[in-house]
Amino acid sequence: MTDRTERTEPASPTGPTDRGAGTGAPLLALDRMSVRFRMPRGRYVPAVTDVSLTLDPGECVALVGESGCGKSVLASALLGLLPENAETAGAAHLGELELLGADETELARRVRGRRAGLIPQSPAAHLTPVRTVRSQLTEVVRELTDTPRRELRAAAEAAAERAAFPADHLDRYPHELSGGLAQRAATALALVGGPPLLLADEPTTGLDRDLVERTVDELRRQVDDGHGLLMITHDLAAAERIADRVAVMYAGRIVELADAAAFFGAPGPRHPYARGLLDALPERGFTPIPGLPPELGALPPGCAFAPRCTYATAACAAVPALTAGVACHHPAPAADAVPPRPREPRRTGPRQPLKQRTGEPGPPQQPESADVR
Amino acid sequence: MSAEAPPPLQLRAVTAGYDRRAPVVRDVSFTLAPGEAAGLLGPSGCGKSTLARVAALLHRPDAGEVLLDGERVRGWRHRAPRAQRTAFGVVFQQPRLAADPRLTLAALVAEPLRATGRRAEAPARTEELAALVGLTPDLLARRPHEVSDGQLQRACLARALALRPRILVCDEMTAMLDASTTAALVAAVEDYRRTSGAALLAVGHDRTLLERWCDRTVGWHELAPAVKSAPGG
Numbered sequence: 001m002t003d004r005t006e007r008t009e010p011a012s013p014t015g016p017t018d019r020g021a022g023t024g025a026p027l028l029a030l031d032r033m034s035v036r037f038r039m040p041r042g043r044y045v046p047a048v049t050d051v052s053l054t055l056d057p058g059e060c061v062a063l064v065g066e067s068g069c070g071k072s073v074l075a076s077a078l079l080g081l082l083p084e085n086a087e088t089a090g091a092a093h094l095g096e097l098e099l100l101g102a103d104e105t106e107l108a109r110r111v112r113g114r115r116a117g118l119i120p121q122s123p124a125a126h127l128t129p130v131r132t133v134r135s136q137l138t139e140v141v142r143e144l145t146d147t148p149r150r151e152l153r154a155a156a157e158a159a160a161e162r163a164a165f166p167a168d169h170l171d172r173y174p175h176e177l178s179g180g181l182a183q184r185a186a187t188a189l190a191l192v193g194g195p196p197l198l199l200a201d202e203p204t205t206g207l208d209r210d211l212v213e214r215t216v217d218e219l220r221r222q223v224d225d226g227h228g229l230l231m232i233t234h235d236l237a238a239a240e241r242i243a244d245r246v247a248v249m250y251a252g253r254i255v256e257l258a259d260a261a262a263f264f265g266a267p268g269p270r271h272p273y274a275r276g277l278l279d280a281l282p283e284r285g286f287t288p289i290p291g292l293p294p295e296l297g298a299l300p301p302g303c304a305f306a307p308r309c310t311y312a313t314a315a316c317a318a319v320p321a322l323t324a325g326v327a328c329h330h331p332a333p334a335a336d337a338v339p340p341r342p343r344e345p346r347r348t349g350p351r352q353p354l355k356q357r358t359g360e361p362g363p364p365q366q367p368e369s370a371d372v373r
Numbered sequence: 374m375s376a377e378a379p380p381p382l383q384l385r386a387v388t389a390g391y392d393r394r395a396p397v398v399r400d401v402s403f404t405l406a407p408g409e410a411a412g413l414l415g416p417s418g419c420g421k422s423t424l425a426r427v428a429a430l431l432h433r434p435d436a437g438e439v440l441l442d443g444e445r446v447r448g449w450r451h452r453a454p455r456a457q458r459t460a461f462g463v464v465f466q467q468p469r470l471a472a473d474p475r476l477t478l479a480a481l482v483a484e485p486l487r488a489t490g491r492r493a494e495a496p497a498r499t500e501e502l503a504a505l506v507g508l509t510p511d512l513l514a515r516r517p518h519e520v521s522d523g524q525l526q527r528a529c530l531a532r533a534l535a536l537r538p539r540i541l542v543c544d545e546m547t548a549m550l551d552a553s554t555t556a557a558l559v560a561a562v563e564d565y566r567r568t569s570g571a572a573l574l575a576v577g578h579d580r581t582l583l584e585r586w587c588d589r590t591v592g593w594h595e596l597a598p599a600v601k602s603a604p605g606g
Contacts, residue, residue, distance in 0.1 A: 066551045068521045179417060205549060208417045208578035234551040280552040282585040288557035292507065292524065 025095075026054035027228040028078075028197055033090035033100065035070075035077045045297040047073040049252045050090070052322070057196060060220065060229040062243035062260070064236060064277070066293050070252040071232045072121075075199045078230075079116060080107040094197060113144050117190030119200040119219070123182040127174040133160070133185045134170035137192070144193035163188035164218060180211045187218065198222060200231040204238045216242045236281060240264045248274045251294050251304035253319075255327045270331040273305045303329065379443030380404045381460075381540050381572045382428060387437035389427050390420075396435055397423045401596045405540065410566065410573040412583030415593030422466075422544050424596075425576045429463045429542040459489065462533030462571075466545035468525035472517045478528040479503075479513040485535040502531035506561045523554035530558055534565050541566070543575045547582070559586050 035048040047070040055061050063071050076082050078092055078099055092099040094115055102111065112118070120126040128136055137156040141147055147155045157167055165184040174182060183203065190198060200219060204212040216238045223229045223242070233239055239246060239260070246263045248256040248271060256263075256271040269275045276289035291308040294300060300307055306316035311330040320327045382405040390396035397420040405411055405428075415421040426432035427439065433449040440446065441457055448454065465471045472481055482502055483495035503513055506527040517525050526546065533541065541562060547555040559582075566573060577583050583590045 066521075066553060067523060209580070210416060236552055277552055280556040282556070282579070282582040286556050286559070286585055288555075288560060289553040292509065292512075293521075 027057045027059075027094070028053075028055040028230065029091075029093045030054070031091045031093070033074070033077070033088070033092050035073050035082065035086055035088050037083075038085045038087060039297070043297065044087075046252050046299070047296055048077065051249075051254050053247060053254065053257070055197070055228045055230055057228050058223060058226050059244050060223045060231060060242050061245045061247055062239035063230060063232045063247045063249055064234060064239050065249035066277075067234060068293060068296070069249045070296065071234075071249055072201055074249075075118070075201050075230070075232055078199060079112055079118060080104065113140070113190075113193040113195065115193075115195050116197040116199060117193065117195035119183075119187055119190050119198060119203050121202040121205060123186035124174055124177070124179070126186050127182060127189075129174050132171050132173055133165070133177070133188075136185075137170070137188060140189050140192045159192050160185075160188050162191050179207055180214060183207075183211075183215050184218065187222075191222065196226075196228060198227050198229045200229060200233075202233055202235075203231065204233065204235050209237075212238050213241065236264075236278065248277070251299055252296055253304070253327065254322060255305065257322065257325045268332070270326040270333075271305075271328045272309050272311055272330070272332075275332065276308075303327075378407050379440070380406055381442055382574070383440040383443075384424070384428060385438045385440070387424070387427055387434045387439065389423055389432060389434035389437075391423075393435055398427070398434075400437070402437075403428075403591070403596060405572050405574055408566070408570050408572055409589065410575065410587040412587035412590035413574065413576045413593065413596075414578065414580055414583050414590055415576075416578055419593045421576045421593055425463075425542050425544045425574065428574055429461045429540075430458060431463070455489065459485070459536045460539045462536070462538035462541045464526070464530050464533045464541070464543045464546045466548050468522055468529045468549075469517065471529055472525055474517050477514055477516055478508065478520065478525075481517075481528050482508075482513070482531040482535060484532060489536065498535060499531075502534055505534070505564060506531045507557055523550050526550060526554070526558060527561075530561060537569060537571075539569075539571050541571055541573045543573065543577075545577050546575070548577065548579075555582070 030051050030053040033048060033051045034046065036044045036046040039045055051074065053061065063074065065071055073082070077086070077088055080099065080102065082088070088100045090100065094111070097106075097111070097115070099107075099111065127133070134156060137159050138152050141152055141155045141159055145155065157170065160167060160170055163184045165181065165188050169177065169181060174185070177185065198219075203219065204215055207215060212235065219229060219231065220242050231239070231242060243260040246256075246258055246260050247254050248269070250273050256269060256274045258269065263269050263274070264278070269278055273289070279285035280288050289308055294304050294307070302317040303309070303312070303320055306312040309316070313329070315329040320329050384401060384403045387398060387401050388396045389398045401424060403424075413421050413424070423432060427434050430439070430446060430449050430453045438445055441460060446453065446457060476484065479499055482499050486492060486495045486498060499513070503510070508524065508527050508531065512520055512524055520528075526549075530546070543562065547558055550558070562573065565571065573587070575583060575587055580590070
């Protein structure tokens with residue numbers, strides 16, 4: 001990863017000076033962070049452009065957007081997991097450490113698992129298939145903590161307990177676990193090193209609604225314990241359930257950054273794209289946003305959403321800056337007069353008893369306690 | 374629901390699975406009325422996908438019978454007569470697993486026409502279908518690895534509609550997709566049903582979605598009260 005210099009808006013080479021100093025410093029601070037991929041024939045694909053974002057301890061920010069908008073690239077960049085042809089710019093401070101410029105040794109020894117834990121998209125694929133959960137947990141405990149050898153077993157069990165992974169399943173292999181239990185195993189692994197920052201990349205994709213809610217509530221519990229969580233998702237219902245703030249990403253840029261209650265409730269989103277996304281939900285308008293998201297390699301000049309936007313005017317030929325939480329030339333006013341849509345209760349229908357759902361033999365349930373916000 | 378015409382699809386006491394000793398679907402009956410959109414709601418791993426496969430003639434049940442327009446189905450998969458097979462359009466949950474990576478999206482959409490010897494209709498029909506599901510000509514020229522999941526699923530839906538099926542089976546069609554693509558695909562299905570009068574069996578786990586989409590939503594437990602949980606799904 002090299003800092004690129006030939007940019008129209010050169011990002012400041014040094015990060016903001018106040019980061020990491022003082023008590024009110026955020027846990028994670030992205031400052032005009034960009035990632036682009038170098039392609040054959042001198043072409044570049046910008047995947048993340050000028051993202052500025054902060055995350056406090058005990059806070060959850062949900063990064064939402066359609067697939068292919070650059071969300072996952074952002075998470076990979078923070079952990080130094082980008083492929084060879086990626087170039088980054090800007091800064092990402094985790095405490096006093098700048099992640100984008102950190103070398104691999106630094107990332108491997110001090111960051112991954114220790115200061116930033118990843119909760120992956122498909123936990124079953126993330127776990128090693130030929131080893132039991134206990135063996136994997138023990139290894140991680142041994143590598144990341146100073147636990148003496150004879151206390152490893154107990155420490156691994158305690159680590160499982162922290163993510164509500166049932167102790168009697170520790171000797172199972174990943175393929176013997178249900179989706180929900182595999183998710184907990186992956187979460188347990190991410191929590192072992194006590195990382196203050198958790199990155200969750202689409203932790204609920206393909207899970208059924210009950211399991212989504214349980215996974216999300218468990219993640220929220222970690223946030224309430226003081227972790228900072230950046231959750232990448234396209235599942236708006238999951239985002240609504242967990243997030244303190246919502247960042248909406250479109251074509252690699254953050255187009256809206258809002259308080260979750262205001263975003264999902266009144267006055268609602270201010271960016272036309274964000275409004276469209278919410279209005280596509282079956283419990284709301286169920287109307288799709290017209291058109292398709294643009295290719296990151298062939299972005300329209302100016303506002304990338306303009307070709308799909310009903311409000312687009314000549315002004316949209318210029319890329320709007322993110323001001324007051326929205327990057328749009330025609331944002332809905334902050335206290336919009338749009339009539340609040342009738343909102344259904346979060347749980348439609350009776351919540352099914354968890355144990356009759358899948359083959360999971362009654363793991364510890366914490367149904368309601370965890371979503372106290 | 375009209376009484377004179379036989380229902381397009383009827384399942385009677387179907388038992389099915391992958392191991393005769395432990396069927397996933399046990400003694401399930403279900404009727405799809407003409408032009409009806411029925412939602413089948415159940416959690417992961419309950420057997421609803423297996424039932425959808427039986428209904429679409431893709432999985433032979435261990436017991437029970439399937440009636441298509443009142444006529445008993447005798448063969449499944451390639452053993453089903455073409456007229457019965459092509460009565461169905463099926464869309465699966467994971468477009469990546471349901472698309473031949475070597476084909477362009479245009480070839481993918483036209484595949485059913487070629488397979489039934491109607492290659493000549495392909496260009497015109499593909500254009501029509503692309504417009505219906507919102508695929509641009511640029512996307513039609515690409516192969517699956519060059520498009521997103523949502524775009525690929527649009528192509529899979531277009532393929533399912535290529536032969537103008539009378540019954541559509543959508544098995545978790547939108548489970549991997551974002552809200553806007555979900556709404557767009559459901560709108561495309563409904564557009565097709567409005568002009569063709571096709572019936573729909575939509576299988577899923579999202580109650581809000583199915584209740585918004587379908588005329589009638591049936592819970593899995595209502596169909597199979599005694600069924601045990603099973604892996605997969």
